[in-house]
Every structure is written in C-alpha cells, then in structure tokens.
Amino acid sequence: MHTSRRDRLTVAPRCSTTRRALRLSWCLTLAAGALASRLHAQAAVPDSVRYPCRNVHTFDYWEGTWDATPWSKPDAPPGGTLHNTREYDGCVFVERWEGKGNRGMSMVIYDATKKTWRMFWNDDANSSNVFDDGVYRDGAMRFTGWALGPRGNLVMASNVLQNVSPDTIRHVFSVSRDSGKTWTVLSDGRFTRRKP
Numbered sequence: 523m524h525t526s527r528r529d530r531l532t533v534a535p536r537c538s539t540t541r542r543a544l545r546l547s548w549c550l551t552l553a554a555g556a557l558a559s560r561l562h563a564q565a566a567v568p569d570s571v572r573y574p575c576r577n578v579h580t581f582d583y584w585e586g587t588w589d590a591t592p593w594s595k596p597d598a599p600p601g602g603t604l605h606n607t608r609e610y611d612g613c614v615f616v617e618r619w620e621g622k623g624n625r626g627m628s629m630v631i632y633d634a635t636k637k638t639w640r641m642f643w644n645d646d647a648n649s650s651n652v653f654d655d656g657v658y659r660d661g662a663m664r665f666t667g668w669a670l671g672p673r674g675n676l677v678m679a680s681n682v683l684q685n686v687s688p689d690t691i692r693h694v695f696s697v698s699r700d701s702g703k704t705w706t707v708l709s710d711g712r713f714t715r716r717k718p
Contacts, residue, residue, distance in 0.1 A: 574634035575613035580658035581630065581639060582608065583685045584615055588713035593692055596712055604713060619645070630656070641665050641681065653681055661685055662692075669697055678702055689715040 569576070585608045589600035602621030609616055617628040626645030633640055639656030643649070653667030662684035669679040677697045684692040691713040696705040 573611040573613065575632045576611045578612060578632055581615060581632075581656075581663055582612065583688070583691070584608075584617075584630070584663070584683065587716040588691065589716055590621070590693075591712050591714065593710045593712045596714070603716070617643075639663065639665070641667070651679055651681070653679070680705065 584606050586606060588604040588606070590602045590604060591598045591600055602619060602624075605618045605620075607616050608614075613632050613634075615630040617626075617630070619626040619628075624645055624647060626643060626649070628641055628643040628651075630639055630641045632638075636655070638654070641651070641653040641656060643651040643653075648670075650670040651667060653665035655667075656663055656665040658664075662682050665681040665683075667679055667681070668676045670676060677699060678701060680694075680696045680698075682692075682694045682696075684694070686692050693709065693711040693713060694707060695709040696707045698705050
C-alpha cells in the first residue's frame with residue numbers, strides 16, 4: 523500500500539506522542555515506586571536515628587523570648603528582643619533578633635556526627651558569622667568561628683552564651699585579628715527571659 527508523504531507526517535506524530543506518553547507514564551510509575559520505597563524505609567528507621575538530638579539538652583536554655591540589655595546595665599531599657607524556638611526535636615534552634623534599627627536571624631544545628639553545635643548568623647546589614655564546634659563547657663555554650671569583616675575579610679570570632687540562671691544569659695561576642703593571640707570584646711550583653 524502506498525502512502526503519501528502527507529499521510530506519513532500525519533501518522534508519525536501520533537505514534538511519537540503515544541510513545542512519549544507511555545514513557546512518561548512508565549517514568550512516573552518508577553518515581554512513585556521509588557518514593558514509596560523511600561518513605562517506607564524512613565518509617566522503618568528508629569526515632570533515635572532520625573532524631574539524634576532528642577536526648578541532647580545542652581542548649582535548651584536558649585529557647586524562649588529574651589530582652590537584651592548591656593551586661594553592666596541590667597536596668598537599662600531593652601535594646602532589642604530575641605525570640606528563639608526549638609525545632610526538629612531539639613536538632614535546630616532558630617533565633618530571630620529585633621533590635622533598634624536592625625534585625626537578624628541565626629540558625630543553630632546539632633551535628634550528630636561531631637557531637638557539636640553549629641551556628642549561622644546573618645542580619646539586614648549583611649553581617650555574617652559562621653561558628654563551628656559549639657560545645658557546652660563551664661556553664662556556657664562556646665562557639666568559635668568566623669565573622670565577615672566590614673571590608674569583606676574574614677575575622678576569627680568567639681561567641682559565648684553563658685547560662686547564668688534559668689532567666690539570664692550572658693552573651694559575649696569577641697573577635698581576633700591575630701589568629702587568636704588577642705581578643706577584642708565587641709558585645710557584652712544580658713538576655714533576660716521575658717515572662718509570659
């Protein structure tokens with residue numbers, strides 16, 4: 523049987539479209555199967571593996587709403603407010619800072635492999651800090667890391683959050699421009715828990 527070129531052009535796209543639809547259907551079926559398998563595998567993982575921080579409570583004191591004043595002036599009007607939430611069964615803390623003229627946010631995560639805390643900070647002035655290896659020692663969470671300097675250079679930094687009492691945290695932020703030989707305190711603050 524002889525078909526014209528026009529007939530061949532009309533038939534070919536239908537075949538091609540049908541094949542594409544079948545391939546797409548097959549791919550979607552495979553993807554759905556893989557997703558179901560993955561969800562089943564996650565459900566089978568014990569909670570102690572899925573949520574390795576449930577039994578780590580070294581930073582729970584950070585949770586809450588806090589008013590910030592200078593450490594040396596506890597009766598001064600607050601210069602800002604922190605609202606810290608505990609997320610993902612204690613694996614993550616999210617800090618939201620509202621100051622007079624500035625706002626910022628940090629995320630603190632627990633590294634279950636290293637058994638340490640990590641903190642990432644940024645604010646509306648694009649001030650960035652990255653702290654690794656946060657450990658609770660001598661009554662304080664102690665972070666070391668890097669702050670982005672005003673000229674875009676990295677400066678060694680220390681961030682200490684001392685658990686003074688259930689309602690008071692002392693925050694000392696310091697930088698070193700000589701690889702840790704000497705330190706300059708840039709902020710020495712008092713966080714007072716706001717009562718409900």
